[in-house]
Amino acid sequence: MTSPDLQQRLQDLDTFIQNLMTCESRPVVGLTVSVVKDGQTIFAKGYGQRDLQTGQAVDNRTLFGVGSISKSFTSALLAVILGEREDVSWDTVLTDILGPSFRFRDRFRTEEATIRGLLAHKIALENPWYVAVIMGQDIDRS
Structure with a gap:
């Protein structure tokens, strides 16, 4: 159960997000917001559209592909860990x-890969077709 003050704050959050979603003059892809307190979900709601073509609405169960945004969560967690430990750095x-049993496909990556390198994609890509797409080369499916 939540207190009346918390209920009001959640209502204020809901109103704020609804207002924010109307600030953009063109349609924007939606989002979901969940608030968890003491291990219990006390607020979960979807806003906007999951597909701008069909107008299908977002709800609190809509799944989104997080893609590269997960690097921001990972790097924030690593920053906390690195701040607490003196034996590990971005360049470890x-x-x-x-441990020595950790291996990449080749010796160079295994011996040279660091946390910084992983987050910055400096280790190199293993799928040549992906590199071609990223580099803007005109390739076809075959």
């Missing part, structure tokens, strides 16, 4: 953290 080689 992964095998020093994960």
Whole structure:
């Protein structure tokens, strides 16, 4: 159960998000917001559209592909961990953290890969077709 003050704050949050969604003059893809307190979901609501073509609405069960945004969560967590530990830095080689049994496909990556390198995509991509797409080369499916 939530207190009347918390209920009002959740209502204010809901109103704020609804108002924010109307600020953009063109349709925007929606979002979901969940508030968890003491291990219990006390607020969960979807806003906007999950598909701008069909107008299908977002609800509190809509799944979104997070893609690269997960790097911001990962890097924030790593920053906290690195702030607490003196034996690990952004440039610590992964095998020093994960142990000698951790391996990439080749020796160079295994010996040189760092946390910084992982987050910055410096380790190199293993799928050549993906590199071609990223680099803007005109390739076809075959």
